[in-house]
Structures are given as structure tokens and as C-alpha cells.
Amino acid sequence: xxxxxxxxxxxxGICLFSGGASAQSRIDHFGFGRxxxxxxxxxxxxxxxxxxxxxPGSGTAKAGAAIFANTCAACHGDKLQGNPAKGIxxxxxxxxxxxxASKSPVKTVESYxxxxxxxxxxxxxxxxxxxxxxLKDDDVYALVAYILSEAKIIKPNETMDAKTLPxxxxxxxxxxxxxxxxxxxxxx
Amino acid sequence: MIRAAFTAEKRVVEPTLVxxxxxxxxxxxxxxxxxxxIIREDQLCGEFELNVKPRLHQAWCGCRLVVGSLRERNxxxxxxxxxxxxxxxxxxxxxxxxxxQIAQRLRxxxxxxxxxxxxxxxxxRRGFLVAAGSLVGAAGAATLAHAETAKxxxxxxxxxxxxxxxxxxxRPVADQSYGTRSQFxxxxxxxxxxxxxxxxxxxxxxxxxxxxxxxxxxxFERHHGGIPTIDPARHNLLIHGMVGRPMTFSMADIKRxxxxxxxxxxxxxxxxxxxxxxxxxxxxxxTHGLLSTSEWTGVQFATFARxxxxxxxxxxxxxxxxxxxxMTRSIPMEKMLKDALIVYGQNGEAxxxxxxxxxxxxxxxxxxxxxxxxxxxxxxxxxxxxTREETSKYTDLxxxxxxxxxxxxxxxxxxxxxxxxxxxxxxPGFYNITGLAWTGRGRVQSVDVSxxxxxxxxxxxLESLPEPMCTVRFSFPWMWDGKxxxxxxxxxxxxxxxxxxxxxxxxxxxxxxxxxxxxxLNAIQSWAVSEAGDVTNVHA
Numbered sequence: 001x002x003x004x005x006x007x008x009x010x011x012x013g014i015c016l017f018s019g020g021a022s023a024q025s026r027i028d029h030f031g032f033g034r035x036x037x038x039x040x041x042x043x044x045x046x047x048x049x050x051x052x053x054x055x056p057g058s059g060t061a062k063a064g065a066a067i068f069a070n071t072c073a074a075c076h077g078d079k080l081q082g083n084p085a086k087g088i089x090x091x092x093x094x095x096x097x098x099x100x101a102s103k104s105p106v107k108t109v110e111s112y113x114x115x116x117x118x119x120x121x122x123x124x125x126x127x128x129x130x131x132x133x134x135l136k137d138d139d140v141y142a143l144v145a146y147i148l149s150e151a152k153i154i155k156p157n158e159t160m161d162a163k164t165l166p167x168x169x170x171x172x173x174x175x176x177x178x179x180x181x182x183x184x185x186x187x188x
Numbered sequence: 189m190i191r192a193a194f195t196a197e198k199r200v201v202e203p204t205l206v207x208x209x210x211x212x213x214x215x216x217x218x219x220x221x222x223x224x225x226i227i228r229e230d231q232l233c234g235e236f237e238l239n240v241k242p243r244l245h246q247a248w249c250g251c252r253l254v255v256g257s258l259r260e261r262n263x264x265x266x267x268x269x270x271x272x273x274x275x276x277x278x279x280x281x282x283x284x285x286x287x288x289q290i291a292q293r294l295r296x297x298x299x300x301x302x303x304x305x306x307x308x309x310x311x312x313r314r315g316f317l318v319a320a321g322s323l324v325g326a327a328g329a330a331t332l333a334h335a336e337t338a339k340x341x342x343x344x345x346x347x348x349x350x351x352x353x354x355x356x357x358x359r360p361v362a363d364q365s366y367g368t369r370s371q372f373x374x375x376x377x378x379x380x381x382x383x384x385x386x387x388x389x390x391x392x393x394x395x396x397x398x399x400x401x402x403x404x405x406x407x408f409e410r411h412h413g414g415i416p417t418i419d420p421a422r423h424n425l426l427i428h429g430m431v432g433r434p435m436t437f438s439m440a441d442i443k444r445x446x447x448x449x450x451x452x453x454x455x456x457x458x459x460x461x462x463x464x465x466x467x468x469x470x471x472x473x474x475t476h477g478l479l480s481t482s483e484w485t486g487v488q489f490a491t492f493a494r495x496x497x498x499x500x501x502x503x504x505x506x507x508x509x510x511x512x513x514x515m516t517r518s519i520p521m522e523k524m525l526k527d528a529l530i531v532y533g534q535n536g537e538a539x540x541x542x543x544x545x546x547x548x549x550x551x552x553x554x555x556x557x558x559x560x561x562x563x564x565x566x567x568x569x570x571x572x573x574x575t576r577e578e579t580s581k582y583t584d585l586x587x588x589x590x591x592x593x594x595x596x597x598x599x600x601x602x603x604x605x606x607x608x609x610x611x612x613x614x615x616p617g618f619y620n621i622t623g624l625a626w627t628g629r630g631r632v633q634s635v636d637v638s639x640x641x642x643x644x645x646x647x648x649x650l651e652s653l654p655e656p657m658c659t660v661r662f663s664f665p666w667m668w669d670g671k672x673x674x675x676x677x678x679x680x681x682x683x684x685x686x687x688x689x690x691x692x693x694x695x696x697x698x699x700x701x702x703x704x705x706x707x708x709l710n711a712i713q714s715w716a717v718s719e720a721g722d723v724t725n726v727h728a
Contacts (some may be wrong), residue, residue: 029495032441036426036434044426044565046506046516048573089383101589103700107580112591115574122576125514126413129386132512176583176593181708182629185696186688 047121051166054120057137058161061154064146067139071128080150090129094151097171110151114176116168119144141165279462281381286474289378290610343405344371377406378473386414387513389456391477394605394624400451400652400659402480404535409542410456410478412577413512416562420546423510425492425530429568432497439546442532445487450529450552451658453481453626455598457555457582457707464690464709465699467725472608475713475725479626481659482543484550485533489524489566498568506567506575507549507560517558518572519551523596527552527657530563552657553628554596555707557582584705587698598628600687601710602635602662602679613721616670621648626659627681634680637664641674641714641728642689648677673717674728687712690727 047053069078075090077083082092096106109119124140126132135143145160154160154168340346345368350356377390389410392402402408409415420439428434456478462468469475489505498521505524509515519528529550532539539545544561551558557577572578572594584592602625607613625635632654636645648662662677678687690711697705714728 030445032444033435033437033495036428036436040426040436041428041434044508044567046508046567046573046575048569048571050571084383086383087385089387100585100591101587101700105585105589105700107585109580112585113580115579118574118576118579121516121573125516126512129384129413132413133514175589175591176579177590179592179595179597181595181597181599182683182685183688183696186686186692 045121045124047117047124049115049117049166051117051162054117054162054165055137056162057141058159059138059140059142059145060159061142061146061149061156063138064142064144064149067135067143068146071135072143075129080147093147100172100175108151109147110153110171112172112175114170114173116144116148116153116165116170119147120165278380278382279468282462282474283468285378285381286470290470340371341374342376344368344373346371375406377408378477387412389458389478391473392480393473394476394479394603395472395608395611397605397624400481400624400661401535402482404482404537404540404543407480407482407534407540407543408454408456408478410458410556411511411513411542412515415541416511417541418510418546418562423546423564425547425563426565427492427496427568428565429506430499430502430570431493431568432499433495435492435496437492439532442487442530442547445491447485447487447533448529449483449485449533451481451483451655452550452552453479453657453659454550454556454559455479455601455626455628457557457595457598460709460711461706463711463725464694464705467727470610470725472603472605472713475609476603478556479624479659481626482534483536484529484531484539486529486531486547486550489528489530492530492566493525501570502568504569504572506565506569506573507558507563508565508567509544509560510562510564515557515560515577516573516575517560517578518569518575519549519554519558520594520596521568523551523554551596553598553630555582555598558596582707584697584707585700586705587700595708598626599708599710600625600627600629600632600679600681600685602626602677602687603713604637604675604677604715607675607717607723608715609723609725611723613668613717613723615721616668619666619668621664621666621675622651623662623677624659625662625677625679626657627679627685628657629685630682631656631658632660632679633682633684635660635662636678636680637662638676638678639666639673642676642678642712645678668717670719672719674726675715675717676712676728678712 045053045055068076068080072090075083075088076093077090080093081095083090092106092108094108094110096108096111098111099106100111113119120140123143124133124135124137127135141160144165145154145158148154148160148168149156149158153170158164160168347359375393375396377392379385379388379390382388390408392406392408397406423439425437425442426434427437459478460475463475503521504518505521506516506518529552530547531550532547534540534543539548544559544563547563549558549560549563578594582595584595586592602623604621604623606622607619608623613619621637623635625632632650635648635650637648638645646664648664651661651663654660680686688711690709693709693711714726716724716726716728718724
């Protein structure tokens with residue numbers, strides 16, 4: 001077989017092979033999954049520090065105090081001091097300002113949490129522990145107002161809603177730094 | 189009458205008596221000085237009963253008992269060990285749980301092993317049922333005595349052991365079976381005794397682990413709202429937010445997409461949180477058990493991203509679980525498009541309920557909390573959502589009062605699993621030191637072992653080819669001369685990062701941890717071997 005004929009045979013082989021591959025059409029999308037419906041998406045929420053995602057409604061510390069006593073105090077204490085008892089283990093919610101740089105840091109909503117919106121998101125999402133996701137939005141706003149008021153972050157008469165809550169400045173708002181790892185000191 | 193478990197430190201024992209100061213953290217504590225009572229010196233741990241009014245029982249059920257001279261310790265302002273009430277309570281509870289675990293171990297039936305590989309006593313109700321059942325058949329007192337100790341551990345079934353298995357037929361091949369482990373294998377996960385078992389964690393028994401893969405039933409757990417039961421036929425994954433086309437995928441849809449299979453470790457960034465200030469846990473299960481490795485099967489996030497499209501500016505993805513905690517974490521898009529997997533397979537079968545059945549996020553090398561289990565939703569965004577877990581919990585408070593946020597990568601780490609804490613070497617001679625090394629920043633490059641507390645280092649042997657973001661088992665042949673030694677290992681990853689000492693880490697992050705810098709303790713672990721062969725957890 002001459003060199004020329006060898007190349008010819010090779011070319012025919014390539015044509016045949018690519019001809020075979022073209023039997024499968026190009027894959028743009030797999031065709032699995034469906035369009036998400038508006039209803040479906042409306043069932044979920046996630047609230048960012050900008051306030052995006054906050055629902056309508058409002059609440060005050062006064063309303064929150066009553067809800068807290070009934071729904072939250074068993075685990076978080078009637079003074080929001082937490083309850084480490086067996087079977088409970090609710091976090092302390094207020095106090096601890098000025099302790100973060102000490103040898104006994106006390107991390108609470110008041111002393112540590114950087115964003116007020118997180119409080120709304122978490123209570124609506126996962127509280128109370130024995131009936132997660134059962135609170136109405138007005139109740140969540142009221143509880144947030146109560147906790148922030150007890151923490152002396154807002155005034156007792158301030159109303160919390162989608163407009164006011166994101167504007168609340170948390171004491172430890174500037175207490176966080178990005179991850180610097182790998183730590184340069186380890187390379188000395 | 190109240191019952192409470194307690195523990196004490198030997199170094200504060202007075203010659204004949206230990207004074208116990210009983211305090212409470214609860215609001216309902218009666219006013220006045222703390223209660224005092226006397227316990228015997230040899231009762232350094234255990235349970236006690238106290239005659240009190242029933243009304244006070246509830247008020248005291250969260251109390252802790254401090255044995256020794258509390259006031260003296262407080263007067264010493266240079267005292268380095270600083271835990272807040274909650275941290276101290278949890279550490280004490282963990283020590284108690286571990287002691288209970290150790291107390292359950294069988295004495296070895298021959299001197300040859302002498303505690304080297306402690307086996308756990310089996311204490312399930314099944315044993316009693318077996319014992320009761322075998323009485324009906326015949327056999328008498330000998331069978332009863334045997335049956336009493338013949339209790340199958342979790343995951344095993346009890347079978348009578350023949351004198352000579354070659355002289356009788358074994359069990360027939362079962363149709364439609366799943367299989368159990370040997371009744372002689374006893375390792376189990378141990379739960380960290382947080383007050384609430386629904387938000388708690390359990391630790392993998394690394395001391396008896398073999399090879400690289402963690403058996404699915406021994407994979408460590410961390411749940412914030414219990415383990416949900418989810419019917420895969422009703423479970424969907426919603427992807428929306430800054431995407432071209434918001435989409436919903438059923439489990440059947442997901443399984444039809446092209447898949448990948450990769451081995452990766454998952455480590456909770458809280459692994460070893462009891463060990464910052466002093467050696468607290470006795471065993472490697474206690475110090476390092478929030479580490480497990482599996483072979484995971486699933487679909488790359490990039491595959492989904494091409495289906496939905498991504499909008500300009502999409503930089504973060506919120507992942508949400510379908511558990512009672514509705515766990516959420518924000519993940520950088522860079523990571524999601526680099527190697528994030530949406531997995532449904534673990535070690536050749538569907539992932540376990542404790543691991544997120546039917547679907548979980550797998551982020552190779554990232555801290556465990558971000559690997560959202562029971563994954564139901566991904567919301568694409570331009571900014572992180574600052575969820576509770578990523579702000580108030582999984583952040584690292586430093587000595588200066590500032591906290592690191594989004595500390596997602598797990599740095600290089602290693603630990604010797606044999607010999608390790610609470611084992612006993614029977615005498616001088618050959619020991620095959622073995623352990624695990626891993627890094628969240630790529631492959632393990634090499635592992636060194638030291639026999640003298642880090643003064644001299646020798647290269648260890650890697651037992652398999654290191655894979656990215658996966659553990660590798662190492663070993664080191666050691667001829668023990670019977671002298672006291674301190675065993676250490678250090679991992680060097682492919683970036684050149686060398687696993688640091690605890691001293692180095694504390695110099696950078698401060699010494700206000702637990703509940704200061706709780707997370708990301710990747711320091712070199714030290715095991716002291718005494719001349720008698722006892723292996724203990726030490727800071728060296």
C-alpha cells in the first residue's frame with residue numbers, strides 16, 4: 001500500500017467514525033427538571049442583611065414579651081439568660097458586651113451577632129425548637145423587637161418591620177474579619 | 189432526691205477528702221452560698237444522690253459539680269484554663285460520657301493484647317432476649333452463663349460460636365438479606381452529651397478504623413434539629429435566585445444526570461474543640477472523631493448551573509436543608525463551580541439518613557457544617573446571606589475580640605490512631621504506628637512521625653496514593669525500647685503547608701478558646717507512652 005493510499009484509507013475511517021458519532025445529537029440541555037413555579041419559590045425564604053426577603057408585617061417589644069414568655073422562656077430563660085439543663089440547652093440571648101476580647105467571652109445576640117436580619121431569619125426558620133417554623137411573621141417581628149430591646153439595641157417602643165429591622169445597628173457589626181488563612185505567621 | 193453525674197481532677201485532690209462545691213447556672217437556684225457536701229477521695233467520678241426537696245430537682249438538673257478548691261483556682265489570676273459556663277459544662281459532660289464508654293470495655297481475655305485494642309462490652313437488650321430464648325431449647329446453666337455475655341453489638345446479630353466451625357454446617361445463604369457485621373466487632377459512635385440530643389454530635393471511633401473509608405454506619409454526625417425522615421419520591425431540589433431559569437429537579441431527574449464518584453473526607457471544624465487549653469479527652473475518638481471519609485457519588489453543581497444558567501454578578505449560593513433546623517449556609521460561587529457535588533451515593537449505596545438522605549451538598553475540603561444535608565434548595569445571590577450558622581456559630585473569635593468569618597477551608601492535619609489515648613502497650617518490641625492525614629487544600633504530600641515530642645522527625649509511609657481532599661493512611665515501623673516516648677505526626681500538604689503545633693496556633697489566635705476560638709484546631713497531636721506502656725493524651 002502506497003503512502004497516499006494509506007492516508008486515503010485513514011481519511012475514510014475518520015469519515016465513517018464521525019458519521020457514526022453524528023447519530024447522537026448535540027447535548028445542549030439534558031431535558032431533566034422543570035420550571036420552578038412561583039408558588040413553589042414563594043414557600044421558601046432567606047433574608048439577607050439588606051432586608052431582601054423580609055415579609056410584610058410588624059411587631060413591638062411589648063407584644064414580643066408576651067410571646068417570649070409563652071413560647072421561648074422555657075429554653076432561653078425568662079431573663080433571656082439561656083438554660084443549659086438536660087434536654088433543653090437553649091442559648092443565652094443577651095449580655096456579654098465588652099467580653100469578646102476577654103478570657104471568658106460571652107457570645108450572645110447582643111454581644112456577637114453582626115446583623116439584626118439574621119435574628120428574624122433564624123427565628124422564622126427554626127424556632128421554637130419544639131415547633132419549628134410555626135410562628136406568624138408578626139410574631140417573629142415582635143420577638144425580634146423584644147430581644148433587641150432587652151439587649152438595649154433598640155428602644156422599647158420601636159416597631160420592627162421590613163423597613164426598620166435592616167437599619168438596626170448591631171453592637172458587633174464591625175467585629176468580623178475575613179479568613180486570612182493560611183496564616184502567614186506559620187511561614188516564619 | 190436528685191441524681192447527678194460528676195467528674196474531678198486528680199491534681200486538686202486533698203489527702204483524704206475532696207470538697208465538692210455544688211453550684212448552679214440556673215435562675216431558680218436558691219439564694220445563699222453554694223451547697224457543699226463531702227465525697228470520698230476515690231470517688232473521682234461517678235454519680236451521687238442528694239436529698240433535696242423535689243421542687244428543687246428541676247432547678248438543679250443543669251448543675252455542675254466542681255470538685256476541689258474552687259476559690260483557690262479563681263484567686264489564681266494566671267490560671268490559663270478559661271471556659272465559660274456552657275463550655276465547661278459540655279467539656280465535663282463529655283469527659284463523663286467517655287469514662288462511661290471506657291468503663292464498658294471488656295477486660296481482654298488474654299494477656300497478649302493487654303488492653304492494646306480495647307473491646308467494648310455489649311449491653312443491648314437483645315442479649316437478654318437471646319438468653320431468654322435459648323433457655324427454652326435446653327442446655328442448662330452453662331448456656332445461660334454464656335448467653336449472658338453473648339450480646340450482639342449494634343449492627344451485628346448474635347450467633348452461637350461452635351467449638352470447631354469445620355465440623356458443622358454454617359448458616360445458609362439468605363435470600364433478600366442486607367448483612368450485618370461480625371458480632372465480635374464492637375466499635376460504635378459516641379454522642380457528645382450536649383444538653384439536647386436533637387442538636388448534638390457523635391464521634392467516629394478512629395482508634396479501630398482500618399484503611400481510609402469510614403463505614404457509613406460509623407460516619408460522624410452533627411445535627412441541629414434531629415434526623416428527618418424523607419421520602420425521596422417527594423423530595424426535590426429547587427435552584428433559583430440569580431439564574432436564567434429557576435428549576436426544580438426530582439430525585440429521579442438528578443439520578444439521570446451525568447455523575448461523578450470521588451473520595452473525600454468531611455471534618456467538622458469543631459473537631460477537637462475540647463483540646464485548646466488542656467488535654468481533655470482520653471481517646472482519639474474524643475479528640476479527632478469528627479472526621480470521616482466516604483466515597484461519594486452525585487452530580488457536579490456545574491452541571492446544574494448549565495441547566496439553569498447563571499446571571500451576571502452571581503457570586504454566592506445559599507444551600508438549604510429540609511430538616512427541622514432548615515440549615516442554611518452561603519457558599520462562594522467560585523467553590524460551587526470548582527468542585528461542589530450534589531451527592532446521593534455514599535460508599536456504593538444511597539447516603540445514610542444521618543448523612544442527608546436522599547441528597548446532600550458535598551464541598552471537598554470545606555468545614556463539615558457547609559455540606560448541607562437533606563438538601564432541598566440552592567438560591568443564587570450576589571452576596572452571602574449571613575445566616576445564624578455563618579455569623580454567630582462557625583466563626584473564630586480571636587484573642588483581640590475580632591472574629592474570623594467564612595473560615596471555610598480545613599487546613600492540613602494528621603493524627604496517630606495507633607497507638608493512641610487509653611491504649612496500653614504490652615512491652616518493648618515492634619509496633620506499626622498508624623494514623624490518618626488529610627488536608628482541605630489539595631493532596632497530602634507527606635507525613636512525618638516523631639517519637640520524641642517533635643525534636644526529630646522521620647518520614648512515614650503512605651499506605652495508598654493521596655487523593656485530593658481525602659484522608660490517607662500512614663504508618664511508621666517503630667521498635668519500642670521500653671522508654672517513655674511522646675508520639676506525634678505532622679502532615680505536609682501539596683501547597684507546602686506544614687501542620688502547626690498548638691503553641692503556634694495559640695500564638696496567632698489567642699488562648700481564649702473554647703467559646704473564643706472554638707473551631708479549626710489543626711494542631712499536632714501528642715500521645716505520651718509511659719515506661720509501663722500506658723498511652724495518654726498530652727500537650728507536649
